[in-house]
Amino acid sequence: MTEKTAKLTYGDMELELPVHTPTVGPDVIDITKLYSQGKVFTYDPGFTSTAACESTITYIDGGKGELLHRGYPIDQLAAKSHYLEVCYLLLYGELPSADQLEDFESRVTNHTMIHEQMMFLFRGFRRDAHPMAIMNGVVGAMSAFYHDSTDISDPWQREVASIRMIAKMPTIAAMAYKFTIGQPFVYPRNDLDYASNFLRMCFSVPCEDYQVDPILSRAMDRIFTLHADHEQNASTSTVRLASSSGANPFACIAAGIACLWGPAHGGANQACLEMLKEIGTPDRIPEFIARAKDKSDPFRLMGFGHRVYKNFDPRATVMKQSADEVLDLLGVENNPTLQVAKELEAAALADPYFAEKKLFPNVDFYSGIILEAMGFPTSMFTPIFAVSRTVGWISQWKEMIADPAMKIGRPRQLYTGESQRDYVDIENR
Numbered sequence: 001m002t003e004k005t006a007k008l009t010y011g012d013m014e015l016e017l018p019v020h021t022p023t024v025g026p027d028v029i030d031i032t033k034l035y036s037q038g039k040v041f042t043y044d045p046g047f048t049s050t051a052a053c054e055s056t057i058t059y060i061d062g063g064k065g066e067l068l069h070r071g072y073p074i075d076q077l078a079a080k081s082h083y084l085e086v087c088y089l090l091l092y093g094e095l096p097s098a099d100q101l102e103d104f105e106s107r108v109t110n111h112t113m114i115h116e117q118m119m120f121l122f123r124g125f126r127r128d129a130h131p132m133a134i135m136n137g138v139v140g141a142m143s144a145f146y147h148d149s150t151d152i153s154d155p156w157q158r159e160v161a162s163i164r165m166i167a168k169m170p171t172i173a174a175m176a177y178k179f180t181i182g183q184p185f186v187y188p189r190n191d192l193d194y195a196s197n198f199l200r201m202c203f204s205v206p207c208e209d210y211q212v213d214p215i216l217s218r219a220m221d222r223i224f225t226l227h228a229d230h231e232q233n234a235s236t237s238t239v240r241l242a243s244s245s246g247a248n249p250f251a252c253i254a255a256g257i258a259c260l261w262g263p264a265h266g267g268a269n270q271a272c273l274e275m276l277k278e279i280g281t282p283d284r285i286p287e288f289i290a291r292a293k294d295k296s297d298p299f300r301l302m303g304f305g306h307r308v309y310k311n312f313d314p315r316a317t318v319m320k321q322s323a324d325e326v327l328d329l330l331g332v333e334n335n336p337t338l339q340v341a342k343e344l345e346a347a348a349l350a351d352p353y354f355a356e357k358k359l360f361p362n363v364d365f366y367s368g369i370i371l372e373a374m375g376f377p378t379s380m381f382t383p384i385f386a387v388s389r390t391v392g393w394i395s396q397w398k399e400m401i402a403d404p405a406m407k408i409g410r411p412r413q414l415y416t417g418e419s420q421r422d423y424v425d426i427e428n429r
Contacts, residue, residue, distance in 0.1 A: 010038055024059055024068075041412040053240060054403070057090060057395050058231045065311040069229060070094070078318040083224040083388075084108060084194050087166055090229055090395040105194075111167035112188035112197065114175075115145040122179045131383045132261045134176040139169070140254035150248040152401055161249040162394045169390045170194065173383045174201035180379070195221035198387070203375065215329050216374060219322040223367050226315040227385055229392025230308075235259040235266070239393045240400050241409040249397060256393045257386050266382040269368035272303035273337065273378050276368075281336060282343040289344075293353055303365030304348060305358065312360045319366035323373075330373045341369045 004019040006029045015038050018030040028051045031042055044050045059068045067074040070089050077086055081095075088096045088104050096104060121141055125134050142164075143150050149161035175185050178201075186201045196212040199220055204210030230236070238259040242252040260266035279288050291299040306313050332338035345361055348354045371381055400406055 062308040087391040131176040142250040170198040227388035244409040268364040270381040272368040275302040313362040315363040323366040
């Protein structure tokens with residue numbers, strides 16, 4: 001993989017650094033020995049120019065608007081596949097055969113229940129606790145209930161932990177939701193698919209039957225699929241950093257959930273819905289579009305454009321199709337927020353300013369609309385994101401554990417504090 005070298009001149013030293021060529025993407029200069037040979041560090045806040053690992057799972061080209069999982073474009077997977085098949089692909093590297101997929105789905109389905117004693121954990125939270133706070137606590141506590149899958153040196157225990165987390169995360173998220181609204185927990189059912197099971201656990205009640213509409217189930221499955229993994233983002237990097245210390249898998253995923261909770265990461269679709277509610281009515285859309293164009297106004301249209309995708313978000317096209325299907329099914333007549341969303345989308349797409357700036361609706365815009373139409377409160381948007389992203393975190397975790405080059409993470413710093421000074425007794429200060 002290393003064929004080229006780069007030369008770095010620093011003072012009177014000239015260092016020769018290996019250059020790695022990836023399958024796709026820019027070359028990577030290897031600075032592993034920069035400190036030992038040159039006694040200098042690099043400075044890269046946010047690690048935006050630093051490859052912290054070698055991975056074969058997901059590739060993003062923001063300029064082209066491209067997202068590949070194991071080489072497969074996300075739009076093809078979202079249109080032709082389904083979430084659990086994508087989970088298999090991310091975990092094992094290839095699309096499954098029919099028999100392999102049936103076996104995998106069976107293993108996931110048969111692990112969806114959680115340990116009954118974990119119910120007491122939920123009751124220990126306040127009723128007004130945020131569902132993400134509950135999920136973070138419950139997932140972190142899984143290591144106290146599943147001792148037989150915490151030894152990261154055992155490949156079989158890693159496999160069992162992976163299946164358990166993919167299977168149980170929807171159950172935990174749904175129970176967190178039910179707890180916060182004061183309704184009884186709904187147990188999973190083995191005769192339902194992954195997305196349908198989650199919707200039923202969230203919206204059914206014991207006093208009446210609940211049938212999951214296939215359009216809503218397909219839309220939820222696409223939300224899961226389109227958020228399954230996104231390369232080395234903040235939460236994935238957090239999972240990798242936590243796992244580099246040898247922490248058990250449940251603790252690592254809990255760390256990822258904590259990072260995802262940040263509004264700059266997992267809260268984008270929630271922020272989008274809050275913006276739509278701030279706009280309030282369709283007649284105010286021109287006012288907010290004008291504000292978005294005004295450079296002196298700090299207001300920004302949430303759900304438009306993307307930090308990584310500088311052209312268009314490849315996930316948005318498929319998500320828009322699902323949003324249209326869901327809104328056609330459920331209607332927007334009695335929901336002012338959805339009315340604003342539909343008209344804002346049309347107004348922005350027709351405005352040359354947004355086309356020139358490539359500020360197209362992204363996946364968060366459409367997923368927020370879908371979840372609002374289904375009846376989820378905004379507080380559940382990020383927990384649903386966490387359910388989706390679990391397989392990505394686990395795939396990255398498994399890859400890192402198996403990497404012979406793995407070592408505990410230890411970022412360096414640019415220290416600008418005081419140099420060494422002597423302690424002064426308190427009476428002399």
